[in-house]
Amino acid sequence: MTVIRATEVTKRWGATTALDRATFTIGDGITGLLGANGAGKTTLIGLVLGLHRPDGGTIEVLGRNPWTAGSEVRAKVGYAPEHDALPPDVRAHDLVRHLAEVHGLPRREATERANDVLYEVGLGEERFRPVGTMSTGQRQRVKLAQAIAHDPDIVLLDEPTNGLDPVQREQMLALIRRVGSVLDIDVVLSSHLLEEVERVSDQVLILDAGRVAGGGKMGELGEAATELDVEIAGTASQARDLVKRLAAVGAAATAEGRLVTVALESERVFDLVRDAVADGGIGIRRLERRTTSLEDVYLAADGGGTA
């Protein structure tokens, strides 16, 4: 099911083009919105929430235009911003209840759900503490709790692991995974951290300087293997010898140290490699498809490996 659909969406801030004719669809499950700082992720979230009007193109969220039907869309969308957006002198429970109310829940239901979601994110015992007395990790959990308290169809999490230590980060990623899978809320996880997107997302959308640079289901990205890595148990000269043997039978290959990379044009290449190493008496330490990792896609989008 398509949750968000954007067609040729452009958004400019003065002379800066934050989004440049972005066309994509976001389906259900957890979608990683990946891009460096300034790639246009937060602008995209603002457009999804109907806070900005696109300068060009159209965007639909849950089948509606968020600019013209803002409150209807936002009633079914949760949002946890990147920045610390919680008033420090308000108790977590009061804040979550109040924000559930401004999302349309009656007071009694909002009170019950504020309790429930704060337990869900592991703050049941801390729920009556002022937010300002909480740790960064706990405040991030409060942000997540307020984003899901009104039972949205989709929740937008903007850099939810910002400022967290490794343990807190693990816990937050596990919570996000749980929101997307167990609680059955579609998640858009905006992050500049490749590894965390790769770990929790079902699909990914990569933005680079306001343009859609890539995307798709995580499994499909991995299936785009076009090369075979052969690490030999020998010397660099044996590796070069293997390249020549492969070239002789029509398989294009390159060597870098003891690693031989072979173009994987068909499954027959496996047989060619087997025969070539057997004929040359070359041992193999590792032989595997070079799957296109999210990192490859990301680096390619980011100017061919500038990281």
Added chain:
Amino acid sequence: MSDAVIHDRGYRPYDGPRLGQVHAVKSLTLHTLQRIFGLRRQARSKALPFIVVVLAYLPAIVFVGLSALLPKALRDATLPTYEGYYGFVSGAIILFVAFVAPEALCPDRRSRSLSLYLAALLDRTTYLVAKALAIFLTLLTVTVGPVLLLVLGLSIQNAGPDGLGELAIAVGRILAAGTSLSLFFTAVSLALSSLTDRRAVASATTIGVLIGSGIVAAVLEEALKFPDAFLLLSLNTAPYFLVNVIYGVTMGREATYEIPTLIIPLAVAAWTVAGFGFAWLRYQRLQVTR
């Protein structure tokens, strides 16, 4: 058999009613009222609103007490008129005006929780409506409450308006005067508080503008001999001129200040519209996410 019930705490899907923008405005108004009066917060947050409310009501309580103790002749000479009561509490009103709007508006921008509201059912206009409503209702506690207490306290002692009709007129004037004062000060303080996210700066600016505009108006009128109508430039005087108009106090040739009666409500209305308009424009242009 035990009646104990095991409660499953944690997330559950919600299929109950979902209310609209009016409910969201109401919720934000109540939440802001709680914030202004320091409810569900530390004791020190309650101190200033409590002091101001005491300052505003104390003269009324004293006057009601005096009316019970003094003989009628002395009582009539001592007790203020209802419109004159504002002279005793104008300081408390300024203090409250300078405190309330900054408390209502600034923390949301400073803590950046404004983005959470705009990601909910509210938009920039309905958000401001909720905030203005909270400020307006709060100011009514010092612009209507004390005078209402005075008139009711005096009436109980047969020292108030004569008959039910007169009482109704007096209450009507109190409500109209208090409402106009609150609306005016809500607009002005909303505009000034929209300029900064720091409460202290907003409060100081509000006091400075209220007093400063009075000084400018006085200099124009007295030193430079401009027409008396220029006193309407004083943000701390103009609304009280309207109070006088509501109570039927003459502002024509025989009065201290000679200002055509029609100009006063127009000037106050213009200030009020300008204040709300300025705050609205400011919030329309405010960058929340980018």
